[in-house]
Amino acid sequence: MKKSLYKQFVLLLISLTSMVVSCEVFEPEDKVYVESEKTIAGSWKIVEAYRNDVDITDLMDFSEFRIKFDSNNSYTIENYLPFVVSNNGSWNLDDPQYPFKILFTVEGSTEPLVSDLNFPIVAGTRQIGLTFSPGCPSNQYTYVLEEVTN
Amino acid sequence: MKIYVKKNGLTSIAKLFSIFLFFLLTQCLYLDSVDYEPTVKAGEVATFTMNIRVEPAENSSDVRLVIGYLVPKSWNAANNTEVTYTSNIDEGTKKMSVIPEDNLPRNGNGLTWKDGLKNKYGFGPNVLDDMEWIVYWSDQVYSVTNGEKLTAAVSLKTKTGSDNLRAKLGFFLNHTNDGLSSSTDHSKIMYTDCFEVVEGEGSVIDFCELHYNSAQPINATKDDILTIKFQGDIGENVLDNAGEVYFCGTAYTDNGNSYTVCGPEPKAQMRKENEFGHTYSLTFWPAGFFGIPDDEAIIRIDYSFLNEDGSIELQQTADDGTETPFLYEFICK
Numbered sequence: 001m002k003k004s005l006y007k008q009f010v011l012l013l014i015s016l017t018s019m020v021v022s023c024e025v026f027e028p029e030d031k032v033y034v035e036s037e038k039t040i041a042g043s044w045k046i047v048e049a050y051r052n053d054v055d056i057t058d059l060m061d062f063s064e065f066r067i068k069f070d071s072n073n074s075y076t077i078e079n080y081l082p083f084v085v086s087n088n089g090s091w092n093l094d095d096p097q098y099p100f101k102i103l104f105t106v107e108g109s110t111e112p113l114v115s116d117l118n119f120p121i122v123a124g125t126r127q128i129g130l131t132f133s134p135g136c137p138s139n140q141y142t143y144v145l146e147e148v149t150n
Numbered sequence: 151m152k153i154y155v156k157k158n159g160l161t162s163i164a165k166l167f168s169i170f171l172f173f174l175l176t177q178c179l180y181l182d183s184v185d186y187e188p189t190v191k192a193g194e195v196a197t198f199t200m201n202i203r204v205e206p207a208e209n210s211s212d213v214r215l216v217i218g219y220l221v222p223k224s225w226n227a228a229n230n231t232e233v234t235y236t237s238n239i240d241e242g243t244k245k246m247s248v249i250p251e252d253n254l255p256r257n258g259n260g261l262t263w264k265d266g267l268k269n270k271y272g273f274g275p276n277v278l279d280d281m282e283w284i285v286y287w288s289d290q291v292y293s294v295t296n297g298e299k300l301t302a303a304v305s306l307k308t309k310t311g312s313d314n315l316r317a318k319l320g321f322f323l324n325h326t327n328d329g330l331s332s333s334t335d336h337s338k339i340m341y342t343d344c345f346e347v348v349e350g351e352g353s354v355i356d357f358c359e360l361h362y363n364s365a366q367p368i369n370a371t372k373d374d375i376l377t378i379k380f381q382g383d384i385g386e387n388v389l390d391n392a393g394e395v396y397f398c399g400t401a402y403t404d405n406g407n408s409y410t411v412c413g414p415e416p417k418a419q420m421r422k423e424n425e426f427g428h429t430y431s432l433t434f435w436p437a438g439f440f441g442i443p444d445d446e447a448i449i450r451i452d453y454s455f456l457n458e459d460g461s462i463e464l465q466q467t468a469d470d471g472t473e474t475p476f477l478y479e480f481i482c483k
Binding site for chain 2: 049051052053054056059060080081082086134135136138139141
């Protein structure tokens with residue numbers, strides 16, 4: 001019986017101690033979540049194409065077009081098709097953390113050409129959606145690009 | 151217990167009936183007619199008047215009248231249209247404005263008003279898709295009461311573009327409390343007969359009827375992507391028995407040069423759109439397709455359609471029987 005009382009006393013002591021500890025003021029760590037910078041470095045191909053919101057992916061061969069974004073902010077285009085720019089140059093995002101526009105500056109030019117940018121992950125794959133008018137301004141094209149994996 | 155079930159059953163039937171009655175009673179929007187002159191000169195103002203009745207069977211507040219307007223894109227109608235109305239409950243003329251993009255219809259599944267209408271009605275009875283929906287709402291917000299009988303005449307005045315064209319324009323009627331629901335009680339749609347813009351630039355762009363040829367988009371430069379179609383299904387023609395159909399075209403540029411691609415060769419072969427029909431299409435980037443130098447612009451393409459060995463050619467036939475190539479003019483506004 002004495003032993004049992006002693007046991008109860010110890011348990012009570014532990015409970016009280018933990019209560020006291022749990023009553024300590026919580027000091028939140030001084031950490032702020034920072035959105036990671038997005039990178040588009042790599043070689044990209046067209047997987048979907050739209051003209052004035054109409055899907056034209058299967059009407060023309062878009063498969064050979066490539067745009068390679070280098071991490072040093074230069075880009076090169078292979079097998080050109082109507083695009084934001086027709087020559088190689090440099091690229092920048094309007095906001096590396098929350099990009100909504102991509103700026104292409106053709107070699108020898110100082111004025112960048114701007115395209116709207118989407119940067120979703122679809123079925124586990126990162127995509128880039130670019131919207132632009134390479135010809136008549138009344139026509140709008142959207143290409144959905146996926147990174148080429150070899 | 152049995153009685154309870156019966157009572158509950160009766161209550162359910164009564165509830166269902168009430169819901170049915172509610173929907174029956176809320177039939178309230180009518181588009182009686184659209185008045186218009188069937189022809190207008192290019193660049194002049196076309197006026198369309200929608201005659202509307204609103205007969206609410208319930209009290210509603212904070213509601214706006216909504217009008218959808220299907221027009222050729224080349225009109226740039228959002229910037230060239232004035233929409234006003236008169237009604238039996240307003241004094242004077244009231245205005246309607248384009249609905250802001252960030253205001254979504256209540257039952258539009260997250261789409262904007264114009265995308266919702268495009269999704270629901272496409273381009274109506276038109277055969278070319280270079281059209282757009284523009285959606286307006288009344289600047290004034292209304293409260294309506296059960297049993298009211300409202301009439302309104304909505305006037306849409308649009309400065310037409312410079313293209314010669316024929317199109318079936320669309321007029322849609324709805325209100326913000328409904329917001330593109332599937333109920334036809336709260337919305338109505340009507341299309342004009344073939345409305346014509348005459349004495350403008352270029353050959354007539356026909357949205358109304360299929361022809362052996364079609365080309366899209368209507369406005370383009372050499373750096374657009376062009377789709378040319380051969381629509382052999384619309385009538386008997388010399389290519390009915392062709393196993394394959396090829397494009398034969400010559401691009402004329404602004405410095406007097408011409409560049410020809412004429413089948414049979416792989417890049418000129420047109421794609422059959424489905425197994426059973428005779429509609430073929432070719433989609434291409436004109437500058438790359440014809441090999442146009444950077445410093446030249448294409449003015450027009452003359453084209454025709456060929457069978458596999460090039461022995462049979464289909465061109466357009468004038469009323470006097472004369473055959474000439476189809477024409478696509480590169481116009482960009």
